[in-house]
Amino acid sequence: MPKTVIVTGGSRGIGAAIVNLLAKEDYQIVLNYNKSEEIAKKMQEEFTKLGKCVEIFQADVSKREEVKKLVEFTIQKFGKIDVLINNAGISQTKLFTDITDDDWNTMLNVNLNSVFYTSQEVAKYMIHEKEGCIINISSIWGMVGASCEVHYSVAKAGVDAMTKSLAKELGPSNIRVNSIAPGIIDTDMNKYLSKEEIEEIKQEIPLGKIGDTLSIAKCAKWLIEDNYTTGQVISINGGWNIN
Ligand code: NAP
16 A cells, blocks of 8 residues: 655645655655645646646645645545655745844744644544654754844754654654755755855855755655654755764
């Protein structure tokens, strides 16, 4: 029986790469999107043509009620949830002194509270099944802190703390919880950076290049298939941060 995977923010960037890789491996997937309906519909069409099982579901994961509907939809379609990949996220670059309450709350709602909502709604089913895997896409900045991204860094550090705590609490129910903390990956999230800025960043990275979404997707696939890794923050960053 194929495993059922929810990928939040599966419509673009890292999430889309994870959906692509897992669909090819015959996982059955619920691709969650928020605003990119056209892209999500197109992706589903393409996968259906290839005989792959990808359902799509619109939900703003920063809202508990919408997350509940996403989880109910998945159970209705597939009867179970084996894997939850918390990938949906936003970023914002602002001086700390310019961050408004609204900026702060939006950042925490989308990047951290969403992980609380999805994990809690899904854990009920996983605990009942005595099996499950939760993968959180956090960030290098949650580990080392980023200037002009304090709210983003705080949210991602919170995600990593949730990963470690949940791994301890849910381990006895055979549920593994891990974070993947990317460095800089080539997606729309970094489109605001100029060519010069990208070149400067590359010079700070020992491997001398920006990361590929496929690296993150391969790590997610490995974390699903392995059965002894839990509570870890795996940073895929070209050596930008080495602990
Ligand atoms: P991206 O290309 O901007 O894509 C973001 C995805 O998140 C989109 O699919 C978007 O869906 C979805 N999303 C945003 N807000 C959402 C919401 N409220 N509800 C549901 N979905 C929502 O970003 P990315 O680079 O792939 O980032 C993916 C994850 O990796 C994020 O958590 C990000 O923080 C993390 N990350 C990225 C990098 C990097 O360098 N790219 C580095 C470290 C960590 P719609 O388009 O449908 O709205």
